[in-house]
Amino acid sequence: MPSHHLHSFSSAFTLVTLFSLSFPLSTHSSFDFNEATVDSIQEAFKNRSLTSVQLVRHYLSRINNLNPRLRAVIEVNPDALAQAVKADLERERYPYDRNRLHGIPILLKDNIGTADKLNTTAGSFALLGSVVSRDSGVVRRLRKVGAVILGKASMSEWAHFRSETAPNGWCARSGQGINPYAASASPCGSSSGPAIAAAANLATVTLGTETDGSIICPAAVNSVVGIKPTVGLTSRSMVIPVSPRQDTIGPICRTVRDAVYVLDAIAGYDVYDSKATKEAAKYIPKGGYRRFLNFDGLRGKRIGILREGFFNFSSNSVQAKIFEQHFSLMRKKGAILMDNLQIANTSVILDYNQSGEELAVVAEFKVALNNYLSQLTSSPVRSLADVISFNEKHKKEEKIKEYGQLVFLASESTDGINSIVRYAISNMAQLSSKGIEALMREKQLDAIVTPDATVSSILGIGGYPGISLPAGYDEIGVPFGICFGGLKGYEPRLIEIAYAFEQATKVRKPPSFKDNFQIVSDL
Ligand SMILES: *[C@@H]1O[C@H](CO)[C@@H](O)[C@H](O)[C@H]1NC(C)=O
Ligand SMILES: *[C@@H]1O[C@H](CO)[C@@H](O)[C@H](O)[C@H]1NC(C)=O
Ligand SMILES: *[C@@H]1O[C@H](CO)[C@@H](O)[C@H](O)[C@H]1NC(C)=O
Numbered sequence: 001m002p003s004h005h006l007h008s009f010s011s012a013f014t015l016v017t018l019f020s021l022s023f024p025l026s027t028h029s030s031f032d033f034n035e036a037t038v039d040s041i042q043e044a045f046k047n048r049s050l051t052s053v054q055l056v057r058h059y060l061s062r063i064n065n066l067n068p069r070l071r072a073v074i075e076v077n078p079d080a081l082a083q084a085v086k087a088d089l090e091r092e093r094y095p096y097d098r099n100r101l102h103g104i105p106i107l108l109k110d111n112i113g114t115a116d117k118l119n120t121t122a123g124s125f126a127l128l129g130s131v132v133s134r135d136s137g138v139v140r141r142l143r144k145v146g147a148v149i150l151g152k153a154s155m156s157e158w159a160h161f162r163s164e165t166a167p168n169g170w171c172a173r174s175g176q177g178i179n180p181y182a183a184s185a186s187p188c189g190s191s192s193g194p195a196i197a198a199a200a201n202l203a204t205v206t207l208g209t210e211t212d213g214s215i216i217c218p219a220a221v222n223s224v225v226g227i228k229p230t231v232g233l234t235s236r237s238m239v240i241p242v243s244p245r246q247d248t249i250g251p252i253c254r255t256v257r258d259a260v261y262v263l264d265a266i267a268g269y270d271v272y273d274s275k276a277t278k279e280a281a282k283y284i285p286k287g288g289y290r291r292f293l294n295f296d297g298l299r300g301k302r303i304g305i306l307r308e309g310f311f312n313f314s315s316n317s318v319q320a321k322i323f324e325q326h327f328s329l330m331r332k333k334g335a336i337l338m339d340n341l342q343i344a345n346t347s348v349i350l351d352y353n354q355s356g357e358e359l360a361v362v363a364e365f366k367v368a369l370n371n372y373l374s375q376l377t378s379s380p381v382r383s384l385a386d387v388i389s390f391n392e393k394h395k396k397e398e399k400i401k402e403y404g405q406l407v408f409l410a411s412e413s414t415d416g417i418n419s420i421v422r423y424a425i426s427n428m429a430q431l432s433s434k435g436i437e438a439l440m441r442e443k444q445l446d447a448i449v450t451p452d453a454t455v456s457s458i459l460g461i462g463g464y465p466g467i468s469l470p471a472g473y474d475e476i477g478v479p480f481g482i483c484f485g486g487l488k489g490y491e492p493r494l495i496e497i498a499y500a501f502e503q504a505t506k507v508r509k510p511p512s513f514k515d516n517f518q519i520v521s522d523l
């Protein structure tokens with residue numbers, strides 16, 4: 001299986017190379033592609049120093065060069081150049097203002113369904129060749145505004161829900177994803193591929209998904225921006241699920257502004273995820289989220305620092321010092337920081353097992369996955385039981401043996417959303433209402449602030465939003481992040497805070513590929 005897989009991977013690139021040669025080679029662009037933002041690209045489209053075709057060609061070639069080492073991309077889209085041609089023609093013929101994502105290449109985590117030539121597999125061979133019956137809700141919206149679907153990004157296989165021992169960033173189809181800042185560091189997951197790809201400039205923007213930490217963790221350690229939206233703000237339809245109670249789709253990009261442009265494009269009602277998207281649609285502001293890209297967005301914001309259980313660095317570490325500098329800068333920018341706040345029962349919530357999250361998610365996965373598989377037009381597997389048999393049959397080829405499938409087996413042994421599961425769910429609801437809800441309302445907070453993805457279960461079990469952005473680099477150059485979290489629908493204030501923080505700190509540096517990274521000689 002692995003060698004067959006490598007073959008099909010490289011032939012996908014060959015296909016694209018051949019395909020691109022059939023297009024007239026436009027003159028070489030002088031555009032600076034490194035760290036290119038959506039605004040700079042749109043400006044260059046407008047002043048005719050860049051075309052979407054040139055942009056797509058650039059990313060395809062960069063993927064070709066870097067991906068054998070980074071393993072951030074599973075498949076590139078054979079139709080990406082054709083979509084770019086179409087975008088260029090549209091701009092040429094009707095040069096009015098379009099959506100910011102028009103002609104912009106985007107990579108999608110491999111669990112986000114596309115009804116095109118790309119496979120949707122959650123990184124697993126079990127789903128290779130399965131056919132989705134329609135685009136996922138978020139992809140339908142992206143196509144509508146003219147974004148170019150560049151390909152599928154790798155991920156921790158099955159959103160890290162197959163095996164407890166598989167490393168983050170690993171999947172059978174593309175192998176181990178690599179943190180571009182330090183090969184020895186984890187890329188985290190499960191949206192490892194989107195975060196690596198955004199960090200290494202393999203696309204303009206990317207999309208990930210989160211159940212508990214899967215956007216904010218890889219965003220933090222790959223020095224990019226991740227937005228985990230309120231559950232239901234973005235449709236989960238035709239996305240390979242973990243838990244519909246917690247799953248959410250969100251952008252992973254190099255800047256807050258780019259992530260907000262993506263959020264504006266994908267948020268909203270979807271008839272195929274109607275209950276959750278209808279409920280959350282009330283949070284979407286008129287004029288979109290970009291209105292909150294406010295340079296002075298920290299002024300007057302009440303932000304609670306959660307120390308105990310979260311800020312766990314020794315006091316002389318780089319992280320501890322840098323966070324204190326960030327806090328004093330935030331105060332200088334007008335934020336009101338309330339220090340040493342505590343969420344009731346934090347230690348219970350942060351323990352997946354004690355909160356009831358584990359029990360609930362393990363039961364919900366089976367129901368949700370079987371429902372997803374039943375909607376496929378065709379598929380080699382039609383149930384979790386089929387996936388387990390597939391893994392068992394191929395365990396030698398696919399390292400199933402090493403990593404096992406204990407989580408799958410636990411899930412298969414559950415029998416739906418029974419009274420025990422309902423009890424666990426109501427326990428989590430209690431923990432949320434007496435925890436983050438009570439604290440934020442009592443102190444009238446706009447946000448809580450924590451390092452990296454330490455807060456993920458608090459946000460996860462309640463369906464709350466969070467934004468992670470670059471905070472610094474440790475002694476060996478591994479990035480760390482800062483996360484602003486809030487209650488449902490708090491995206492506008494989180495965006496104001498995150499944007500103002502980013503503009504004041506300008507932490508992000510692209511990976512140099514020099515230190516701790518052997519690829520440099522192959523470039
Ligand atoms: C076009 O816009 C890009 C992006 O802002 C800029 O780098 C470039 O210098 C501009 N070129 C011209 C000819 O104005
Ligand atoms: C999807 O998977 C099939 C089966 O392996 C493969 O032939 C095809 O090339 C894949 N699609 C892309 C776009 O790589
Ligand atoms: C604090 O850090 C230690 C050592 O890194 C770790 O084992 C522990 O789980 C952390 N505690 C929390 C609450 O994050």
Ligand SMILES: *[C@@H]1O[C@H](CO)[C@@H](O)[C@H](O)[C@H]1NC(C)=O
Pocket residue numbers: 352353354355356357358359424
């Ligand atoms: C916690 O873990 C134990 C043993 O692994 C298991 O029996 C129990 O059901 C779990 N509890 C919850 C609430 O998930």
Ligand SMILES: *[C@@H]1O[C@H](CO)[C@@H](O)[C@H](O)[C@H]1NC(C)=O
Pocket residue numbers: 344345348430431434435
């Ligand atoms: C914290 O947990 C304990 C036991 O799990 C429970 O009795 C108590 O009500 C909880 N406190 C809050 C504020 O939720």
